[in-house]
Amino acid sequence: MDRVKTGVAGLDTMLSGGLLPARPYVVSGPTGGGKTILSAHFLLEGLHAQEPCLLVTLDEPPIEVKSNMAVFGWNMDRLKILDATPDVRAHKRTRSVIDVGTSLDVRDMEQVTDIRQSSQVRALEVTVHSVQKMIKQEFAQHLDRTKQRYKRIVIDSMTALKMFSMHGEDSRILIQSFLRFLSELEATTLIVSEHLDRTVLETEFFLSRGEIRLHKWLDGSFIRRAVSVEKFRGSSFDDRMRPVAITAKGMVVSLDSTPQSREPSSGPKPGESLLETRIIEEVSNAIESVMRGIEEAHRRQVAIRDIEVALSRAMLAFQRRNYQKAMKLVLSCDSALKERIGVAPPPPTPTAPPRPPGGIR
Template identity: 35%
Template structure:
């Protein structure tokens, strides 16, 4: 239900972006309704959580139904009232539940905690961040790593891959935004040795490849090489706006046939998000492509990190809906020094630390207390 509602919100956002309103007041009202739609998604999540703990959710469910009806009829005032009442009921029920389980957890809570503790985890390569995520990443699932330029997304993603190499795993970097040679050049100042990271250059040739025969397979496989051997291949498809997740997935299938990669860093999906969708039809196709790519990797037991720039907070992107967790990186300038922070926004099926923590990038890796 949460995913379906989230996709509905994204479609409404697309309609808002692609269909100019007749009057600014109409557009403002549409944005308010969109924000309330996102509030409903959050209410659904809270209600599911309370129901899983055995709490009677009849009252709050009734308010949620009234809020949905008001949303359909675009009655913004009634919508705000019912969402506010639902939030108050949820807060009251949450406080009561915490008080009833203080000291001695209920059997249901104890089983949930035991189940979470028994789930195997793998390290992202930063022990402090592992603790924030409740023990690390659940293997075989996709995760989202968001942040603005210079926040350390690529470096944290490479740390994730280097941890896999240290443990004897097969790892792969899918380079979309920057060619591998530029990534390698940017890393020289850190002193990190990433020469053994296998890299799939998603460009050139990211455009859908037509035709059949051995030539296509040779072209796809030739784009993969160790990062330490990266070279400049000239103009890239991404520079011309010719980006397709479908063709990237085709490359991954060829690359993963002889080598069962267990960790993949997709850096990044932002370019695909920006360039590959210009109409409502293309937006729907891109959602299907994101779902297909993440499902393809999960079915093969691959733990995937997908990097992205922060999106519009009023729009739920497909990667936000379909990934199992999200880490947000931010940067703040204090004088001439940049302070970087990490925050675990969500971790489905796992307890986590939602507070913001500072981290440092050094020649010996990333450190977070």
């Protein structure tokens, strides 16, 4: 299978040539770790190969993204940027930037106008649904205009999206369906996400096909950086941590050494033991299968809210590394779903001719 290069030569070698196409991956790491710079390499690599690329920015306004990247001499003018930063009015727009607030449908538009007409600049309602809808619209329009699909997408960042719009149980359901949505676009996607709490597994980490983790730590008076591939489904990879430097040309990974001083580790990392990796994979496959069932149920208009809540509890157990409980819950969701879909009528066919007024008896 062809590989999708990240644009960072050493990292591509670590990934046995690059990422597998049309799948979502997570880029994780602390603030200042180089996540945005790595994402820019990935997008630039696509632009050089004339691939349509899309950046959804939630952390920094587009103008800042572009000027930060100009420091490295990178021209991102051909990059399509979807601006989902919450205070959109505060930033100057350029033509390749789409504003989440102006491209929504009429109902959303009214809500947005309400917020924007106030004299103060207030947080724009950025929700997973509005971001998802925007990406969908942009995809369709781009395909219509150019007869080409977007090949590369970056979401920078999922952490911001969660902070703006998701709370509690629903967030796991939302992230799950957002990741499925991204998979269906058949673009290679990087989801930038901070690993805020190492003792829990964030939903996007176990649902993505792989994780590239950036590390940054203080060694005496030096800042050390490194990169590791934590997970890469369907491919071999270099499982050692490799030193990283951010230079005038961007990110450089050295393959001939491992970091001189290791990052101080706080507790076990997700995916550290082989057995745990296998269990994680098994439970996440089961969750994925239930999610497909949930989508099918939605298509058939079967009420399954209770199953969605149960799945959300399963994900919580999973995040807390209670794999046994998680699997038990997922399996019961699975059988409940099968039962309900089994007795439900097939989905209505949209092409069916409309009934004449009054109906036929």
